[in-house]
Amino acid sequence: MKKLVVLELLLIVITIQPVYAGDIGAGSKIFEANCAGCHINGGNIVRRGKNLFKKALKRNRMDSIEAITELVINGNNNMPAYKDRLTVPEIQDVANYVLQQAENNWRR
Numbered sequence: 001m002k003k004l005v006v007l008e009l010l011l012i013v014i015t016i017q018p019v020y021a022g023d024i025g026a027g028s029k030i031f032e033a034n035c036a037g038c039h040i041n042g043g044n045i046v047r048r049g050k051n052l053f054k055k056a057l058k059r060n061r062m063d064s065i066e067a068i069t070e071l072v073i074n075g076n077n078n079m080p081a082y083k084d085r086l087t088v089p090e091i092q093d094v095a096n097y098v099l100q101q102a103e104n105n106w107r108r
């Protein structure tokens, strides 16, 4: 629970920075266009254990904006790199969206 509060504070801090607005709606669209092919409904069709549910994100230390942003920028194994396709603010939006969806257990 404490960790969640810290995360929320972090989100607020990141969100109030000018230009980048931590836009969940935009993050959702970016996810549908770029990520859902492999991560439909928060799963992972390539490596099942590396899904986007809270438990896996935690286990794989992917439960932060920073970690997800870095992974999406650079890619890893069969996870593609997006640095040539998405801007950093776009990647932060989609990271934000992933963490929010994980909190909601990818319920729609």
Ligand code: HEC
Pocket (backbone or CB within 6 Å): 031, 034, 035, 036, 037, 038, 039, 044, 046, 047, 049, 050, 051, 052, 053, 056, 057, 060, 062, 068, 071, 072, 076, 077, 078, 079, 080, 082, 094, 095, 098
């Ligand atoms: C071509 C399939 C593919 C696409 C498209 C894809 N991923 Fe992945 N993703 C993977 C694979 C494979 C892994 C596991 C990588 C590894 O071996 O560590 C992964 C891992 C992840 C993880 C870590 C999950 C964990 O539990 O460790 C996150 C977060 C993630 N992807 C987010 C995204 C986002 C956001 C996008 C869109 C911008 C995206 N992925 C697009 C295949 C994909």
